[in-house]
Amino acid sequence: MTTLRLAIVGAGPAGIYAADILHKAERQFDVSIDLFEQLPAPYGLVRYGVAPDHPRIKGIINALKDVLDAGQIRLFGNVHYGRDITLNDLKKHYNAVIFSTGAIRDASLNIPGIDLEGSYGAADFVSWYDGHPDVPREWPLTARAVAVIGNGNVALDVARILAKHADDLLPTDIPANVYEGLAASPVTDVHMFGRRGPMQVKFTPLELRELGELNDVDVIVHEEDFDYDEASRAAIETNKQVLVIDRVFTQWRARETSAASRRLHLHFYARPIEVLGVGGAVTGFRYERTRPDGEGGVVATGEIREVPIQAIYRAVGYFGSPLDGIPFDETRGVVPNREGQVLDDNDEQVNGVYATGWIKRGPVGLIGHTKSDAMETIKNVVNDQANWWSPTHPEEQAIVDLLESRGIEYTNLGGWHNLDQHELALGEAAGRTRIKVVPRDEMVAVSRRS
Secondary structure (H helix, E strand, O other): OOEEEEEEEOOOHHHHHHHHHHHHOOOOOEEEEEEEOOOOOOOHHHHHOOOOOOHHHHOHHHHHHHHHHOOOEEEEEOOOEOOOEOHHHHHHHOOEEEEOOOOOEEOOOOOOOOOOEOEEEHHHHHHHHOOOOOOOOOOOOOOOEEEEEOOOHHHHHHHHHHHOOHHHHOOOOOOHHHHHHHHOOOOOEEEEEOOOOHHHOOOOHHHHHHHOOOOOEEEEOOHHHHOOOHHHHHHHHHOHHHHHHHHHHHHHHOOOOOOOOEEEEEEOOEEEEEEEEEOOEEEEEEEEEEEEOOOOOEEEEEEEEEEEOOEEEEOOOEEOOOOOOOOOEOOOOEOOEEOOEEEOOOOOEEEEEEEOOHHHHOOOOOOOHHHHHHHHHHHHHHHOHHHOOOOOOOOHHHHHHHHHHOOOOOEOHHHHHHHHHHHHHHHHHOOOOOOOOOOHHHHHHHHOOO
16 A cells, blocks of 8 residues: 655644544555654644743643554654755655744734834743743843734733733643742733724634733723724624623623732724834833724824833734745745645645645634644545655655754654653752753753653
């Protein structure tokens, strides 16, 4: 029987779901799957893109762990595509490759002053507080007043982590350096700004409700933002999530503010105009007040406002990164494809190359949506035998020999188990569930320990 030797580049939910779906699919061939990951540990966005105080979302790791521990997929961590292995290498050892590398860069916000000192991308901050090994260990948390631009879940996470007291994060797997940085933060006020109204937000009711439960943090909303137009009222009546969001805001509007030491201000109908600065550093945020247009959108009012701040975070979306030798859409930040089949500049299918997850469709949808996305890609892989590569060295040992000949200190599934147990032990010693290991060299050393 024919065997499909498949490489998957990216060991986050998208890549792991794709491998699992292929193993369970009806097919006329055997499968042998190798999963390559740039980081020493698997799970991608779930480990390095979800706020540490969201254990319910991190529970997805349990399902992904079951897939890896089934023993049908080999994991090669700490292997950088485009440097440690190339597209030509994959063609020699596999019939096809699926790229599931996600989207980890910040989308741009093109307004004056966005490059001032004290202006940051939310994705970089998320990587820092999640202990990503490839970002600096320190973060400049010196501002007393901070702005967060965006009305999605990432903006909400960033604002919550900035406003939350560090001690309240100790039950999580927050790394030691992150705890120390947040504990020293002098922040008193965090301002969130969204261009549209409160009934057009992109975050989920659960995450919104959590804001109101923060210890020693007042959530402040402004009554002028709640003069609903017809489109907002219709959304409340027809969408259960919007209805719950409206109920949360209604409760907050009726609250008396306390004497909390920190405040989280939610501003709606605020279009970014400029980041203000003096001496090259952020000093304020200028925005234009908008108003609803009756159809779910907004129009300008010409009213300009300013808020004094010393730092600003843009959380206006993620953006994919180009892959060596693979077509890339620089406008959308994705690999051009048709239902997961990668396309060249002439919209012709590139043999043997597929995509799934955010690098395929862009950073939209929740983690769970990734599974249905992977099903579509796998369907085409299964039906595309005529377009597979013909590898010259398909034997499973060949890729191991290649990595070792190049001196690549790759990690495997047993290594991840070593690291997992090591982090749990660090946490237990400190009376916590887990403490993440952050430095890459330490992650690799623990993983490769006999």
